Amino acid sequence: MSAPLRIGIAGLGTVGAGVVRLLQTHGSLLEMRAGRPLRITAVSARRREVDRGVDLSGYAWVEEPSTLAGRDDVDLVVEVIGGEGAAAATIRAAVAARKPAVTANKALLAAEGVVLAAEAEAAGTVLRFEASVAGGIPIVKALREGLAANATTRIAGVLNGTCNYILTEMERTGAAYEDVLAEAQQLGYAEADPAFDVGGHDAAQKLALLATIGFGAAVPMDALKVEGISGVTLEDIRHARDLGYSIKLLGIAQRAGDELEVRMQPSFVPGSSALGLVEGVTNMVVVDADFVGQTVHEGPGAGAGPTASAVVADIVDIARGHGGPVFGCPAEQLTSPAITTLGTAAPHYLRLSLDDRPGALAEVAGALARHGISIDRMRQMSHETDSAPVLIVTHACVRDTLDRALEEITALDACGARPIAYRIEVV
């Protein structure tokens, strides 16, 4: 019998309590798979007197999470506090003590992951973060290990369950964005302050982490132009469906010459494609790589059970002695390519509102033409107001050219507001 792996858990929110419950539930199964008992010895959280639905009486209670790593009875630290301050201190203390750390903290990793990885690798210890990306889908492991023999070509993902729930519910029920968001908040699928999710930032952090593994490249968050879903209307969703598409908050990472293209934006994807069919809070990552071709990875993107599954899988790996660099190649060998969010040429969907007067459509078409953008389809909707909704599907064009044309169109007297533009992605 090997010695137990003694675990200190920092953070006892939904995820932390889920990790405790999992370790308590599957003690003998995990011992068999990990080759040694996995034993919680110490826990830490802000408030002690909270009923978390799990029995914590056998564990030492630690007030200051960053002291967990220094304890003689802790071999591994789980950081599920969230945020950056105390979480970073907790992980850094583990690294300083040369003890492995497991985290679910995408924000911290997206902000400081490369630095933390370098520190962990210099200290000869392990930092794992499966739970930070796509909840229960073992996609970090798949990219870092399962697909390690390939040069990654593209990573495409639906990575935020809140956004995907809202978009699929809007499509399914015909309810407006605000109503579905309120419902999602009631169901616990959206935070009271949903800005981080619906603004695309949560998904962008996850995409950046996947891109770092897949392309061996640092992806600074401030290099990303992130677009959220709050501007998506029921009209857009209906038009998309009429054209054979679904609207998804889609993340794409792919090489573009010497640059790395990393985008997070609402996009039209073919309604019958795997990504077009992802429903509700489910996440999906589609990886294209040179030898293997395309693999698809789908599963629950959040929740106590899926997140605990990912955290404990990392613990089992560490118990088995599986190490290796944090992002699959040593932090010092990660490259720093220029990041572009523009994307290659693609058709775009445009929705605009035009004064109902002669010549208005011609002015729009003229502005597009001056930028070399040709029109695949155009449709003016019937209307009862003075301004007419107009839909345009362009032929392939580059986003910055389109943006310049849209500026001209916005400046037209006939145009009510800046047109909405969504990329039509071939996935």
Added chain:
Amino acid sequence: MSAPLRIGIAGLGTVGAGVVRLLQTHGSLLEMRAGRPLRITAVSARRREVDRGVDLSGYAWVEEPSTLAGRDDVDLVVEVIGGEGAAAATIRAAVAARKPAVTANKALLAAEGVVLAAEAEAAGTVLRFEASVAGGIPIVKALREGLAANATTRIAGVLNGTCNYILTEMERTGAAYEDVLAEAQQLGYAEADPAFDVGGHDAAQKLALLATIGFGAAVPMDALKVEGISGVTLEDIRHARDLGYSIKLLGIAQRAGDELEVRMQPSFVPGSSALGLVEGVTNMVVVDADFVGQTVHEGPGAGAGPTASAVVADIVDIARGHGGPVFGCPAEQLTSPAITTLGTAAPHYLRLSLDDRPGALAEVAGALARHGISIDRMRQMSHETDSAPVLIVTHACVRDTLDRALEEITALDACGARPIAYRIEVV
């Protein structure tokens, strides 16, 4: 710089040549990810004078593959010979030399995997087989490691690309089984002797390996009643579609009380489900597990590139020092539950041919009723011959009860031949 991992490759067919090509293509990428150079030093195949499209001039040529492991310049043996004789000898020689082995050999593992695993674990070495199941999908790793924190509830898979290609082409083009099979053979998607694939045996071996990992249980192949796709007709496919289903060669492994249920049979699955939408030679594995819920894993099920991707991922793991038991828990702790292929109660689709005379349908319905099987839907097709095609969808019933009823029906004067029965699976 760490010492190179020196690789001996036994077998230079499509897969072996693919492994050589991958290792030659991605030398520096793999060195970065594995932490050390991966270097082929010796190769072995039956015939030397074959143009395999890769340069083998830098490698020692070994006549007898089982001698690879004994060489001083070989640290790891790749077995991609296939079959059981020479392949088993090659792997056993590696185990005897306490050197890790990587294989793509599902037949050998399905037959002798538990014994080989016990031998490798006793010798303190590693045996990996990602490429044996579902080609390029890293599903062995996902089950063994990524989902290791869970008790597996069910594994469902479309695991044979040949069968899935044939079934989806029949549905897509309306061509008959024999014609699509011939086309698949021309395209290289089916073997000259397709019996092993279309009979379901290839898929059953893969399912058995996944079940061993997922449920920690030995699955002797002779305990499985395997049904292939050669009896599936265009009529069945059309009827399935009319009812909202696709026909897939579906493997299911799940606990059934103290028994382990392992089935491989053509089944109706909802046409809009993930499994119902798997097309062509693509494979898919859907895993249900207690904490994570459902994850879906999809990708190319065969081919030189995907298989090489899986083989080399195993090599990278070993180069990093990742060991652990072959099936995710020690071979000596694998259980030996009774295996059942019957399955829980489910609706079934029946197709039979009845003499067109009064009372024939009543006799069929009576036989079903005597076994407690009630009918959800029944349809007699228009026909120009003396016998009428009849379709029946039953309410949920257990297969062995149904089989007894079908025996009675087969014995009826009015019945032309034993009815066709396919399970309708909720996935």
